Structure formats: C-alpha cells, structure tokens
Amino acid sequence: MPLVPSRNARYNSPMPPVSQTIRVKVLFFGRLKELTGHPEDFAEFADVATTIEQLFALYSARHPELSKYRSSVVASRNQEFAAWDTPLRAGDEVAFLPPVSGG
Amino acid sequence: MATLPNDDIYQLVREPIDMTALARNVRAPEDGAVVTFDGFVRNQSHNRATLYLDYEAYESMALAKMREIGAQLHEKYRIHRVAMVHRLGRLQIGETSVFIAVSAPHRAAAFDACRFAIDTLKRTVPIWKKEYFADGAVWADGELPPAPGATPRAKPAS
Numbered sequence: 001m002p003l004v005p006s007r008n009a010r011y012n013s014p015m016p017p018v019s020q021t022i023r024v025k026v027l028f029f030g031r032l033k034e035l036t037g038h039p040e041d042f043a044e045f046a047d048v049a050t051t052i053e054q055l056f057a058l059y060s061a062r063h064p065e066l067s068k069y070r071s072s073v074v075a076s077r078n079q080e081f082a083a084w085d086t087p088l089r090a091g092d093e094v095a096f097l098p099p100v101s102g103g
Numbered sequence: 104m105a106t107l108p109n110d111d112i113y114q115l116v117r118e119p120i121d122m123t124a125l126a127r128n129v130r131a132p133e134d135g136a137v138v139t140f141d142g143f144v145r146n147q148s149h150n151r152a153t154l155y156l157d158y159e160a161y162e163s164m165a166l167a168k169m170r171e172i173g174a175q176l177h178e179k180y181r182i183h184r185v186a187m188v189h190r191l192g193r194l195q196i197g198e199t200s201v202f203i204a205v206s207a208p209h210r211a212a213a214f215d216a217c218r219f220a221i222d223t224l225k226r227t228v229p230i231w232k233k234e235y236f237a238d239g240a241v242w243a244d245g246e247l248p249p250a251p252g253a254t255p256r257a258k259p260a261s
Contacts, residue, residue, distance in 0.1 A: 029161055030231040031242045074250040076229070079164040083251045095161055095229075099245030102158070102165075102189060102230025103142050103201050103221060 020046055024088050026055065027095035032073065036063050052077065052094060053084040059096075072099055107177070112186040113169045115162055120188050120199045129184040129206040136210035138217040142201040144194050148243070154235045158191045158200060161229040165189070168228045172220055180216040182207040187220060189230060200232075 023044045028036050036059060043055060052075045060067040075082050076095045088094065107113075112128060126139050144156050173185045186204040194200055203220050207213035225246060232243045 027161065029159065029229065030233075072247060074248050076161075076164060079161075079167050081248055081250045083253050085253050095164070097161065097229050097248070098231065098242065099247045100226070100229055101232045101243035101245035102160070102228050103225040 022046070022050070022088060022090045024055070024090070024092045024094055026059070027093065029095065030098040032066065032069065032096050032098055035065055035069075049087045051084065052082060052086050052088065055088065055094060056084075056096060069098065073097060107170060107173050108184060110184055111173055112188065113166060113173060114188045115160055115166060116188055116190050117192045118190075120190055120202045122199060122202050122204075125186040125188060125202060126204045129186050129204045131183060131206065133208060134183050134206040135208050136213045137204055137206045138210065138213040139205075140201070140203040140217050140221045141199055142221065143199045144196050146196045148234050148236075151236045153196065154237065155196070156194050156200070156235065157233045158189075158194065159231055159233075160189070160191055162191075165228050165230055169224065172223050172227070175223070176205065176216045176220055179219065180207070180212040181209070182212050182216045185216070185220070187224070189224075189228070191230070 021044050023042055026041045026043050028039060033039050043058060056066070056070065056075070060070070074097050075084060076097060077086055077088070078093055110128070112125065122139070122141060126137055130137055145153065147153055169187050169189070173187060176182060176185055183206045186202070189201045190199065201221070201224065203217055205213045205216045205220065207216070227248050231245065233240055234243055
C-alpha cells in the first residue's frame with residue numbers, strides 16, 4: 001500500500017500537484033496528540049480505496065505506541081463519527097478520538 | 104439536521120460561564136420552569152487531591168454535536184429554550200466546566216431534557232480533560248462514543 005505521510009507538508013510552501021494523490025488532514029486529540037507529538041498532520045497517498053483503518057495503521061507504524069489505543073479510539077470523518085472501514089476522499093478531515101471526558 | 108430555535112445557545116468558551124445570564128436567557132413568559140445543570144471541578148479524583156483540570160475539544164465537531172443534542176431535546180421533549188455551554192482551558196477547583204439550562208411550560212419536560220442533555224454530552228461530545236495532581240497528570244477515563252459499525256457494502260448502481 002503506497003502510503004506516504006508528508007512530514008513537511010505543514011512547513012513548506014504548497015507542493016506542486018501530484019497526479020493520483022489524495023491528501024487528507026489528520027487530527028489527534030488528548031493522549032493521542034501527546035503520543036504523536038502533533039495535533040494535526042497531512043497524509044498523502046495514491047488514489048486507491050484507502051480506509052480510516054489503514055490511515056491509523058500508517059501512523060501506528062510511525063508511533064508504535066498508538067496501536068495500544070486502537071480498541072479505545074473512535075474515528076471521525078468530516079466531523080461525523082465514522083466506521084473504520086470508511087474510504088477516504090481528497091480533502092477529508094479525519095480525527096482520532098480517545099474516549100471523551102467532557103462535563 | 105433539524106433547525107434549532109434562534110434563541111437557543113450552544114457555546115464553547117474560555118472564560119468563566121455566566122450561569123445567571125444563561126438561566127435568565129432561557130426564561131420566557133410562556134414558560135413555567137427552568138431546570139439547570141451546573142457541572143464544576145471536584146477537588147479530588149479516585150482519592151487523589153486534584154490541583155486543576157485542563158479541557159480541550161475538537162471544537163468544530165463538539166459544537167456540531169452539542170447542537171445535535173439540542174435538536175434531539177426539541178424533538179423528544181415539550182421544552183422551550185436550551186442553553187448549553189462548555190468551558191475549555193484550565194479550570195480551578197469549584198469552577199463550572201459545563202452549564203445547561205432548559206425552559207419549558209411544565210417542569211417534568213425540563214427535568215427530563217436537562218438530564219438527557221448532560222448524559223448525552225458526556226458520551227458523545229468530543230471534549231477531553233486532563234487532571235493534574237501534586238505528583239503528576241492523567242487524561243481522565245472517558246466514555247467511548249457510539250461509533251458506527253462497519254459500513255455495509257455499497258450496492259452497485261442500478
């Protein structure tokens with residue numbers, strides 16, 4: 001699976017468009033934010049049926065501790081709770097949410 | 104999503120919550136009851152003395168979910184107005200973190216709606232608190248929101 005996170009996306013000027021590439025915004029909250037070291041990132045991958053689950057696996061490969069939290073995390077896509085097998089589209093905003101503790 | 108009455112209030116704030124103003128705001132001549140919920144910072148957690156709490160939110164989604172709860176309240180209960188405000192950032196012991204006020208012609212609906220609102224908020228609104236103690240800090244045990252299951256296979260276009 002040709003998944004390539006773009007570490008520099010936030011710091012560089014806009015990159016020239018690459019054909020067949022999907023770019024999504026990825027947000028982390030709570031302990032996941034501390035663990036990954038950033039509240040938001042951008043991921044780019046080839047235009048295939050990449051799912052939220054695969055996106056999480058991509059970050060787990062980079063931050064192995066993340067996988068410990070897989071069972072206690074829910075995901076959202078464009079501010080709606082989303083199933084793990086949801087395929088991503090260009091421009092999506094995906095967030096990984098630990099158990100909520102407001103109130 | 105159902106539209107909400109213009110005079111409802113749904114907010115995330117970083118300043119102290121003005122409970123008196125919010126409770127006054129939901130009152131109207133045709134109402135007979137206002138029920139409020141004031142959630143504030145406890146001085147201990149699991150028998151450890153708390154110093155203070157830090158709240159953070161996925162703000163755009165949290166507001167959307169709060170408004171969704173409001174729409175459910177109007178659908179399920181005979182109520183008039185809702186005010187629902189959650190504070191973010193650092194909160195000291197005793198400070199209000201969440202405040203909900205519901206007005207209604209009759210008290211039963213206001214009580215029921217207010218209870219449903221805080222219970223649902225605590226399960227579904229993406230807000231997190233970190234608890235600070237003299238000897239460290241932890242993210243509070245939270246609740247796992249009800250997430251959708253696997254997506255059913257899309258039917259091929261006919």
